[in-house]
Amino acid sequence: MSGPLATRNHPTYWAFVLHRLSGLGLAIFVPAHLYVLSLALEGEAALDGFLRWTEVPLVKAAETLLVILLAVHMAGGLRLLALEFLPWRDWQKSLIAIAFGFAVACGLLFLMRAV
């Protein structure tokens, strides 16, 4: 009845949302990633077969997204560690921008080299 908080529109809230969603995405991805790698147990050909399947644009886009997810989660996590363990600084909102910028840069670098 009080309705959703209309004004969640501030940077630290969005930083939280990104951090939680990226963490969730990674938690779902990682078991699959580890399983694929273990295909090498069956010999190089098994892993190569899977890797060839990934050479399509859609998969490359998904991989870029995953790289960004990892970089976002790490950068956001470092911001949180700084917030919790270092003396408080009021300019930490800028840290969010820097963290996000770094993450996107990682993704772009990956994308440029992958295609």
Add this chain to the structure above:
Amino acid sequence: MEDASGAADALTFEVWRGGEDGHYATYTVPHQEKQTVLDAVTYIQRRLDPGLSYRFACRIGMCGSCAMMVNGAPRWTCRTNAARIAKDRKIRLAPLRNLPVIKDLVTDMTVFFEKWQKASGTFVPSDPGATEFASVPPESKERKAASAGIECIGCGVCYAACDVVKWNPDYLGPAQLNRAWTLVNDVRDADRKGHLAAVAVDAGCHACHSHQNCTTYCPKGLNPTESIAGLKRATMSAALKGDL
């Protein structure tokens, strides 16, 4: 002034009526320059609908009694300019989020203060027989940390703003933890360990995700997130030293 309908610059108020279940009732309030939302609510109750229940006391931003949700944000209505907060000349008023509703705009703050006790928000005096004044340097790190948080008047705005309170009903709350932090930093307090133990519980200070909704909305400009970060550091080092 008696008949507000048709007044060119009137404001429309959608006000929650009822308890947990209810509806929004619409009122038209004539607008005056520098009118606060509290002025408008008072107008509604005195001229339009005497059955409306709401809280206020000082009317000048000192007591925090008039806190409620204004267009989705927890605010003191006595310090909110009605014309500026309105969206398309409309203002929606609801009781403070995360608290049980007694009636209309009035919430039951019992749980807020129960959690205050649970978070050990009470000063523990040291030797009552002491005849010397405690000497606390004002520029010391601890005193500055305590002073940064002691202006809290328990208005509940941060509690209403907090998402973790909404998701975890047992969460002690930003105001409560902020108070505990000021006591942890009060060198006169005799039970620092007890304060740390009280906040190092399930749904204690570690449940905070640093959204900083509390800091964004605190009408006194306090920073509960910073206080909670301090508690996280203090409890972690106490635990690692085996003191918890």
Add this chain to the structure above:
Amino acid sequence: MTGRIELWLYIAQRVSAMVLAPLVLLHLATIVYAIRDGLSASEILSRTQGSVLWASFYGLFVVAAAVHGTIGLRVILREMTLWRGKSLNVAAIGFCLVVLFLGFRAVEAVT
């Protein structure tokens, strides 16, 4: 004293995060380096096979990620769903073991 479990989980979460930070940085750098001219099993394995260094790196990565991810998922489920209590804790431990198992199998596969 069950409240202390949450405190220790918090500590484990932050410590595993600090361990993961440099590992992830290195992993990102490796990814961006290795993706050049496409990925192939031979390229990956020629770098990692038989290497004690890579085995230790990925081994540590697996343990830290398993701990960190499990605790994170548990928090999300406790806050966003009605699931809590013993069954959630058992499920969380299960997830952690699955990741550890798959992880060490992957480490064995590539090193």
